[in-house]
Amino acid sequence: DAGVTQSPTHLIKTRGQHVTLRCSPISGHKSVSWYQQVLGQGPQFIFQYYEKEERGRGNFPDRFSARQFPNYSSELNVNALLLGDSALYLCASSAGGFSNYGYTFGSGTRLTVV
Amino acid sequence: AQKITQTQPGMFVQEKEAVTLDCTYDTSDQSYGLFWYKQPSSGEMIFLIYQGSYDEQNATEGRYSLNFQKARKSANLVISASQLGDSAMYFCAMREGTGRRALTFGSGTRLQVQP
Numbered sequence: 001d002a003g004v005t006q007s008p009t010h011l012i013k014t015r016g017q018h019v020t021l022r023c024s025p026i027s028g029h030k031s032v033s034w035y036q037q038v039l040g041q042g043p044q045f046i047f048q049y050y051e052k053e054e055r056g057r058g059n060f061p062d063r064f065s066a067r068q069f070p071n072y073s074s075e076l077n078v079n080a081l082l083l084g085d086s087a088l089y090l091c092a093s094s095a096g097g098f099s100n101y102g103y104t105f106g107s108g109t110r111l112t113v114v
Numbered sequence: 115a116q117k118i119t120q121t122q123p124g125m126f127v128q129e130k131e132a133v134t135l136d137c138t139y140d141t142s143d144q145s146y147g148l149f150w151y152k153q154p155s156s157g158e159m160i161f162l163i164y165q166g167s168y169d170e171q172n173a174t175e176g177r178y179s180l181n182f183q184k185a186r187k188s189a190n191l192v193i194s195a196s197q198l199g200d201s202a203m204y205f206c207a208m209r210e211g212t213g214r215r216a217l218t219f220g221s222g223t224r225l226q227v228q229p
Contacts, residue, residue, distance in 0.1 A: 050215075090157075
């Protein structure tokens with residue numbers, strides 16, 4: 001079975017541009033979460049979606065948005081990029097519900113803003 | 115206040131020896147879960163072990179065990195018989211409550227296993 005798939009793996013953008021990151025969860029997983037990991041820090045929660053509805057949002061500006069599609073894949077959009085948005089963006093999928101396990105992460109998208 | 119504190123930025127251990135990575139947490143919820151993840155240089159977060167707040171036994175998964183001391187709010191990871199492939203960043207994380215699903219991560223510990 002395929003794991004969590006994220007694309008692209010690397011990306012370089014210019015300040016002020018817009019970026020879209022994509023995530024395909026493990027087959028059968030209905031929940032997708034997004035995390036931002038700045039170099040040298042632990043990941044920080046951005047969004048969680050379950051059954052195509054937003055179930056949680058972290059402390060990020062409105063420039064960050066996301067959505068989940070009927071096939072449970074997800075997109076993270078960031079507008080008006082800042083240098084500080086340079087980070088590894090991680091997607092995690094889970095079966096949802098009250099599972100105690102099952103946060104499976106992808107390898108991430110490394111975004112560099114210049 | 116930090117919800118997850120990892121006080122060891124870096125640790126060294128000799129191959130085949132055991133090592134303990136520290137994690138303390140702060141929550142007012144009665145129901146919560148604690149996770150440890152390994153992050154090699156490739157970037158992927160690899161799940162290692164989970165401990166629920168109501169679990170009476172310390173969690174174990176192969177060479178990984180979790181030393182859960184609820185009263186002290188600590189959840190230390192013990193890796194036995196270290197291997198060179200264990201060299202990586204290690205993150206402790208917490209999920210609070212039963213409805214909120216976000217993970218809160220600590221700042222991580224970089225473990226280097228020496229031959």
